[in-house]
Amino acid sequence: MEPLSSFFAVSIILLAVGLFGMTTKRSAIRILFSVELVYNAANLNIIAFSRLRNPPLITGQIIVLFSISLAAMEAAVGLAIIILAFRLNSDIDLRKLNKLKG
Amino acid sequence: MTDPAFLVIAAATVIGAILAIEARDLVYGAAALGITFLGVAGLFILLDATYVAAFQIAVYIGAVVVLILFTVMLVGPVKGEAPIEHRRTSLMTAILVSLMLGIGGSLVSSNAFPGVDACGASCDLQLLSQTLLLGSGSNGGYAIQLELLSFVLVAAVIGALTLAKTERKA
């Protein structure tokens, strides 16, 4: 069994990649990709910590089940917003969508 | 790090994540995101969370990736990503990301979590492979939380449908 720090390292790398994508990219869908990466990093972290303590708990897995469902719902609503924004503005470049009007 | 399965799956996850945000074509990015989700599911299986891995594959790859592909096909090809204009922001972000990776790297040594006893072969795996959420052992039941989750799901579905529907011209 791998030590906890290896799983933590993977989780931090995913978080870093997600954060970089979120702050640097201009297309709204790429930002959604980055948000999903951050969700996955957090889930991986929770499961690793719950498994690798002694004695292990199943609570971490239950938390992650809820987290996966909520992340999927959030992705659905986010994509609906993106479709609506595209329909109104014909463009999903987030640097141009900075007016609240319309 | 002597487990080859862990190395392969972790490498696939990280490479998929990097490709997901850097691929020029959004469809390739969505497929790379799917590979990342598969990699994370593989890491869950390595951590004896097989039910959560099945759930992750079914929900993330089965639903979220499909939604993303749908939206990408509807929104259409972006007119080419222009080069990065705000260099200062991306430079600061890159420094922040490197700091995070550095901290993460320094924690990779196993002395970093002194209070946590890494669970060896003496772990009770039966406890972990139980998947009954309602009233299993010392956890109590999670029935009420699941019902609330279903309400949140209904709210999300109604919200998404309302946002994305088109006005029908009578």
Next chain:
Amino acid sequence: MVDLPPDPISMTIQIMTSPLFLKIAIFPGLASIGIIAALLTWLDRKITARVQLRIGPQYVSPLGGILQSFADLIKLAFKELIIPEKADRFFFLLAPIFGMVLGAGLIGLIPFSPETLISNLEVGLPVFLAFVTLSPTLVLLAGWSANSKYPFIGGLRSLFQQTGYEIPLWLSSIGVVMMAGSFNLSKIVQAQSTGYVLFGVHWWFIVPQILGAIIFLVTSVAEQERIPFDLPEAEPEIIMGWQAEYPGFLFLAAQGAGFIKLYAFSALFTTIYLGGYLGPGPLPPLFWSIFKTTVMVVVVILLRGAFGRVRLDQLLRYGWTLLLGLAIANIAITYFLIEGIPAI
């Protein structure tokens, strides 16, 4: 891991003769999946032909044309691969092969007998169904990548159909899990002989779960895109749907993936509803599981000759309202069967 001798040749020999490797490679693994996919192609054509008062494949061998699909395999292997110019090559080539890999992976989870099972996961049933949910993504990518209207329309129709029918599939199998008390497929088979009791007899789960079994059968036929749910492949209208642009060997892979899924779903149906490898007396358990799987395959093939095609709006409406409601009703009925009527 086991001790392997350091010499690479004897290590290879030891791995190749180990029982797990033989199971993965020969039975119920890769070689037998290939042969079974070919035989199922022939069986499908023959039974459909007889139902339609034709003869079907008859020339390739004296035994009713049973080697027809091997002849087709050899023919298609030599055909030129014509890929559309603007097609996205990576996904175009990848999707049928991934479909076959997926189908083959599904079969590894099924217990064909207490000895010949490849993996005995504690959560075998959700893992099986989770891999089933991967196929709509693959079909959407395949349909999009051909860069042509008919495959794309076929891919979208297939996506709607398969996604809509996944939820009744999962819900109808939850009834079995409630009765068996476990997600483990071997334990579900065991529970049909030693577990749940109704009126003093250990029934196979198809009897107390008759509603769930019918829903499972209907939704699994919809997942495999067989007639009567073959709208994504509607042959006269959109010319095989998402498979329209696939040449030669890739076409064979796409068809083969469909038949491997047929085999996998029939095997799952016999495992969770028909008692898997349980069967009376002198015949070995392996024979019973293969026999029951074959019976289910023939039932699904006969459905092809008996029904017309379901329209898209009917399909979506019945999948999301009628089947979903019936599956939830099945869960309620199962609860009362387990707890007894006074539990209200």
